[in-house]
Structures are given as structure tokens and as C-alpha cells.
Amino acid sequence: MSQPEIFIDIYNHVMPRPYLEKVQQLSKDAGMVKRMTNLRLLWDIEARVAMLDEKFPQVQQVLSLCVPSPEMLAGAEQSPELARIANDGMAQMCRQWPHKFPTFTASLPMNNIPAALEEMDRAIGELGARGVQVLTNVNGRALDHADYLPVFERIANHHRLPVWMHPLRPASKADYVDEEKSKYEIWQVLGWPFESSVAMSRMVFSGLFDKVPDLKLITHHCGGMLPYFGGRAETLWAQIGSRSADGAEADVLKNLKKKPIDYFKMFYGDTVLGGSTGALKCGLDFFGPEHVVFASDCPFDPEEGPMFIREGIRSVREAGLSAADMRKVCCGNAFSLLRLVDGASVAVGEPAP
Template identity: 40%
Template sequence: MKIDAFCHMLPEEYAKRLFAIDDSPVARNVQKRVSGVPALVDMDLRFRIMDEFGPNYRQIINTAAPPLEDLGPVDRTVELARIANDGMAELVDAHPDRFAGFCAAVSLDDVDAAITEANRAFDELGAVGVQIYTHHHGGPMDQEKFFPFYEAVAKRGNKMIQVHPCRDSSWADYKTEERSKFEIWWTLGWEYDLSAFMSRLVFAGIFERLPDIKILIHHGGAMIPHFAGRVGPGWDQLGSRTPDSMAEDIAGYPLTQRPIEYFKKFYVDTAYFGAGDSMRTAIKFFGVGQTLFGSDSPFDPEKGPGYIRSTIKNLEEMDIITDADRDAIYSGNVVDLLGLTEKVSV
């Protein structure tokens, strides 16, 4: 069994609404990108792609970026969340042999509405988690106003929060410029965003305050495992580089462990796009038990199967894990994490 824990799609009605938006630059940009990835909306094509990986390959689905908050006023984004979740639930119910579950869309412009929609998705639609992004209108996700949302998901026990990056070309590479060039905002910026998100939540005490929270970070934990020396011994010296006049910059929640130990509490996927050495480093850092098979399909150059195939190849060739470890990464961890035993029986 292989359960691909981080795959994107656009349910039919949600896609129609998305393509009808004409007053949002973000929507226009995603309309262009999505039109070149037909497996996001064409389920017949998607199923043919999935067939390459056998009858025991299934996906946990979510809506493709951008964040709902970037698609217009709050009443529209709250409605879009409901439409997306209804559509994903219908697909999961209709094709249990293809989809092991879905992570709900929410609009955090209205935190109370987001909690209500997440609970509806869990209780009425069977969602296994929710997807959020690394920013909210460019602002950090450790703001206190979001903690009721984190708490609402954490108390559900076997539900996870998937985290996806979301910066665009308006985030310049240098202070002297107005836009990012050469898609640096995507190639490197998204990995910085994920790493900054993790860091801000760690120092906000997310795992101290909500020890039961389950957060899945896309792209294998981004930069964190590859800079373990700076995250470890470097952050053990927190404050040594900050003048007294800027003490508020390092004033966080009182932590009882080294910062690096909290980073290891995140779950991560294997969406490394074929970079096996990077995946190896992430697995060594986070551990087999915190690693879920995830491909980021269908955003590969083949528009569907490429990243699935390369991720499986990396895992099959990796000599630091056992066959039992591979089984855990492919499906065992996510089944245990989300209580999927009945849904994924062969």
C-alpha cells in the first residue's frame, strides 16, 4: 500500500468558480498555471496516471494553491472553502479505491468561520485534516489570533494540518528591487517560507501549548534538516547575536527543550522531486516515524506521474532504511496518524 499524503486537485465546481473570478490578480495567475495541468481537474486522466503505480496506490488530496484568502473578499473565500470541501468529499466517497481522504480548505480571513468549516469538514464530510499556508496576506502564522484555529484542530486528535508555501514574485530577492527574478521566489523562496513558518511556531511554543497538534510540512521540512547545525548549536545561542535594544525580537514562549527538538516534532513528506540525497537527510533528521510518503503530484514536468515515480525510486534505493521503514513511510505512518485503517484495507 502506498498512500500519497500530499497531492493537489481542483474539484469541478470549485474549478468553475475559480476560473470565473476576474477581479483578482492572484486568481488570474493561477488560472494560467492550472490550465497547463489538466490532471488537476480531469479525473479520467488522473486515474490513468495513477494506474501506473498499481491498485494499492491512493492519494490524500487538497486544493491547489493559492490560499483562498488571496481570491477576494471574505464572503467569497468562505463560500469557496465550502464548495471545495464538498467537491473533494464527493470524490473521496465515490472513489475510495483512489483517494484515502482529503484535507479541507479554509479561509483564515475569518478564524471563527475557518474553525466552523474545519469542524463541518471533519464531522459531516470525513476530512482527515486541513490545509493552510505559510502566510496570511503576507503576515506570520504565529499571530495569537490563529491559535484558536490550531487548538480546534489539535483537540480533534487524529486530524492533521498540512502546510503549503505561498509567496509570489512580489517578494523581491533584494531590498533594492521590486520583484523576484528567475522564479527565485518559487525555487528558493517557498523553502524559506516553510522554514520560517516552522521557526515562528516553534518559538511561539506551539508544541508546548498544544502537544497533540499534528503538522505536516510540505517539501520534506524544507531547509531545516539541511541546516541542522544552525538550527541546533546555532539556536542554542539564541540572543548572542541580538543587541539589548532589540531584545523584543527574541522574546518568545518559554521553551523547556532545545529549539532543535521541537522541529523534530513536525511531520514531513517526501516531496523532494527526485532529489534522493536531500530526502535521505530529511529522513535522518526527522526520523522514519515522522515521515509520510508525499509526491506533490501533479506539478511535475510530466503533469502527473513524474514526481510519484521519482519519489518511489528514491525510497526503494535508499540504503539507510529497512523494508519495514519503507512500509511505514509509504502508508503505516499516515494510517496510524489519521486512523485510516478501515479506509485503506486492501
């Protein structure tokens, strides 16, 4: 089977040095600061490019900011400036190394929605971003809150570009009520896919896709729990309200235009599954090859850079895809979602066509 000429790594992470300095100054999470500071390929972009050129000449990366996001670091007055610093830094990386970084997804100050809309327009219109990134919650607040609807409406209806949704669950969120914090990094390894699944569910049942039918939303880690628990989700949510004392939630299904499972399949899932071919097959079966995009989560792997790219490519090649579906997953779906010219890097700084 012929292989695609290019892999578009649609979900990986960077931290521009000026933004890292702000994280070091403002973050109260010492563990996070330690992790970000010590992870060289996160902020040493020259080293990142050298690694990619040497090991993965066929890979181009669409850059996104890693956690913490602007609203996690500062209040509504300061967070817009942090978002500008992050987006300016990523745009500069794309201008300097266009053969490796064709574009980026903009970070937004989600605790200041007027500023978030302004920064979205600036990052896309002036810097050449091809979408926006949000976390699965805004400082603990659900994304299906009415305050955030303008963000989804603007990106889908005006810019016609996708949303990247990154999971977030802090270590301070204990696994059990009688404990002060999560143990054994359960909060991240298992907690983040759970948070993605919760956010997806809230979007579905709040009717977000009926309100914004053109919304394209990319989930990290291939939709979290949903592909594996798709059958459970479909059959039990078909009975929603039957387990509630007052039965009020039974009206939810009446207000949706489709079955819940059909909305879940409207999301896109990336291939960030630690290189597990079996898990990827599950995701492909659930979303279909048209709604799966290649991604690596670089540089958050035990080798701090190359491992997740290498193992991600291997898992896609072992998934039994046809040549046509292989191309969709590795680059075709990304070209379509980001409205990039097939096989060519976008000129960062120009608005989307």
C-alpha cells in the same frame, strides 16, 4: 527486501472544477490562472484516476486543494463559501473513486476564523476529511499570531487530526529591494522551502507546541531547509539573543520547555524532494522514519502527473530503509496520523473514529 503493499500519497493537489471557475473569476494572478487552467490532471479527475490505475495501482492519494486558497481569492465574507466549494468537490472525488482517494484534507477560510472553525467541523464531521490544510502565512500574516491559535487547538485537541502546511511566497516578492519582482521563479523554487522554514521557526519560538502539545503538523518538501541546516540551527539558536542589540530574545529559550531543535523534530516531513535520494536521506536522518510520510506533489512535475510519483517511489526504495521503516514511510505513518484503518480505504462521509 519486501515492499509495502500500498503507498499513501499524503500530499498531492487537485482543484475541483467549480473552484477552478472561481479562481478564473476572482484571481488577479494571471500566471497562476494560466498554470492551473492548463494543468489537466489538476481538475480532470477522470484522467487522474486513469493514470493512477494504469501506472500506479499501489498508490492511493489523500487529496488537498492547490494554491490559491480561499482567503487569497476573497475577503472574509466570501471566502467561507469558496472553502465549502473546494471541500464539497474533494469529498465528491473521494466518494466517486474511493479506491484511489481514501480521504482529503479540508481547506479553510483563514481570513475568517469563526467560519474556519465551522468549516473544519463540517468537513471532518460530515464530509470525512482527515485534517486541514493551511498556508505558511495568511495573506502575509504569520501563523503564530494569536488569532490562529483556535484553529490549531481545535484540530489537535478536538478532532485529533493533523495539519498540512503548504508554503507560499508570491512572485511579487522581489529577491532584492531595487527590483519589482522575483526573477527566474526563485520565489517558488527556493522561496517556498524558505517560507516553510520561517513558518516552522515562528511556531517553535512562539511556544506553539507547548500551548498545543498534541499538534501534528506535516511540512511540504520535507521540512524545507531545516534538515540540511539542522546543525546550524541547533548551535546558533542555542545562542539566541547574542546577536541582538538589546539581548531581549535571549529570554525566549527560558520560556521553552525543550531545546529548539527538539521542537523542530516534532514536525513531520513529506518525501516531496523531486526524487532526490540524498535529500530524502537527510530528511530521514533529521526527522526519523517515524516522522516522514510519502507524498508526490502530483501533478506539478515536468510530465504533469506521473513523474513525481514514480521518482518519489524510487527515492524511497533507494534510501536504505529497513522493511519496517519502509512501511512506516510509505503508509504506516499516514494510517496513524489520519487514524485510518490499516490497509483499507475510509468511507468518506463518516467522521473519524
